[in-house]
Amino acid sequence: MKKRYRLALATASIALGFGIIQAKPAQAATFSGPINIYAAASLTDTLPQVEALYQQSNPDVTFMNTFGGSTGLANQIIMGTNPKPVDIFFSVSQAPLDNLQLNNKLIAGTRQDILNNTLAIITPINSTLRISNVQDLLQARQVAIGDPASVPAGVFAQQLFANSEISGKLNLVLGTDVRDVLNKVSSDTTDTIDAGVVYTTDALTALDKVKIAYTPPIDLYSPIVYGSAVLQQTQNLDAARDFNSFLVTPQALSVFQVSGFSPIPEPMTTGGSIAVGIVGLMMKRKVKAKAKAKAAVD
Numbered sequence: 676m677k678k679r680y681r682l683a684l685a686t687a688s689i690a691l692g693f694g695i696i697q698a699k700p701a702q703a704a705t706f707s708g709p710i711n712i713y714a715a716a717s718l719t720d721t722l723p724q725v726e727a728l729y730q731q732s733n734p735d736v737t738f739m740n741t742f743g744g745s746t747g748l749a750n751q752i753i754m755g756t757n758p759k760p761v762d763i764f765f766s767v768s769q770a771p772l773d774n775l776q777l778n779n780k781l782i783a784g785t786r787q788d789i790l791n792n793t794l795a796i797i798t799p800i801n802s803t804l805r806i807s808n809v810q811d812l813l814q815a816r817q818v819a820i821g822d823p824a825s826v827p828a829g830v831f832a833q834q835l836f837a838n839s840e841i842s843g844k845l846n847l848v849l850g851t852d853v854r855d856v857l858n859k860v861s862s863d864t865t866d867t868i869d870a871g872v873v874y875t876t877d878a879l880t881a882l883d884k885v886k887i888a889y890t891p892p893i894d895l896y897s898p899i900v901y902g903s904a905v906l907q908q909t910q911n912l913d914a915a916r917d918f919n920s921f922l923v924t925p926q927a928l929s930v931f932q933v934s935g936f937s938p939i940p941e942p943m944t945t946g947g948s949i950a951v952g953i954v955g956l957m958m959k960r961k962v963k964a965k966a967k968a969k970a971a972v973d
Contacts, residue, residue, distance in 0.1 A: 709737045710737070710762045711762045713752065713763070713764050713765070714765035715743075715765060717828070717877050718901075720934065725921075725927045726740075726918075728926055736918070743852050744821060744822070745767050745827050746770065746771050746824070747826070749766065750774075753775065760910050766901065768831075772904060775904070781905070786902060791901070791938075794831055794872055795874065797872075797873055799860060799862040799869075800883065802870075802888075804870065808839075809839035815845070815846075817846045817847070817848050818846065818848070819859040820848075822849040827899075828852075828853045828873060829849065829850075831899060834895070857871070857873055862885070863884060876935040
């Protein structure tokens with residue numbers, strides 16, 4: 676027991692030295708209702724976990740999330756069709772944030788890059804279709820991707836097809852966001868949709884219904900970058916700024932890593948960077964182990 680206690684104490688000391696255990700974030704100065712966040716659909720599972728972590732130190736703060744295709748959500752803000760003022764926009768792809776910035780919708784100094792993701796080609800869990808390269812998608816009767824007009828994942832999928840020289844040769848089915856694509860390919864709903872292209876993090880949420888058939892090389896599409904910013908229309912400026920800053924802390928980044936995202940941390944001390952890496956690596960190994968165990972059973 677004494678050895679275990681000493682080991683636990685030593686581990687805690689190391690964590691403190693590397694910045695894993697940090698002081699509580701500053702309390703939001705003013706708060707006049709839920710922080711309203713428009714976020715990419717691929718953050719549906721992970722963002723609430725980060726919010727719950729933030730609420731441990733800020734129990735009075737609540738959140739209202741709207742998930743969807745980042746381009747479509749950004750267009751709502753630009754056109755002013757969002758029913759309530761939006762405090763934070765958390766997008767995948769640089770283009771939606773660029774568009775908001777060009778239209779003077781962002782508060783200067785709050786835009787930040789946070790995460791990376793990758794693409795995955797998925798098939799229904801019971802599929803016999805073998806995919807060892809992107810060209811093998813030509814065997815599929817239908818391939819589901821996000822609608823490129825409103826879903827950045829669809830734009831990345833189109834880049835993947837173009838660079839693999841199969842553009843215009845696939846029978847595509849368009850989804851409203853990546854979660855819709857995931858559902859279309861799911862073994863519960865599919866009939867003639869044999870494959871789809873989603874983010875790897877989305878595929879990992881549904882390994883009981885789809886399988887990752889192939890992971891394309893990342894040089895076949897543009898870097899997938901998630902970023903956030905506080906909007907000019909916010910009615911919770913201090914609270915929104917505080918939570919937006921929290922998104923790039925080691926605590927928050929570690930939660931994202933559990934789901935398969937790769938953090939782009941803010942410049943920090945060497946110890947803090949190592950801390951994010953150590954915690955994230957441990958958690959990511961658990962995710963991969965779970966996926967391998969599932970595959971072994973199947």
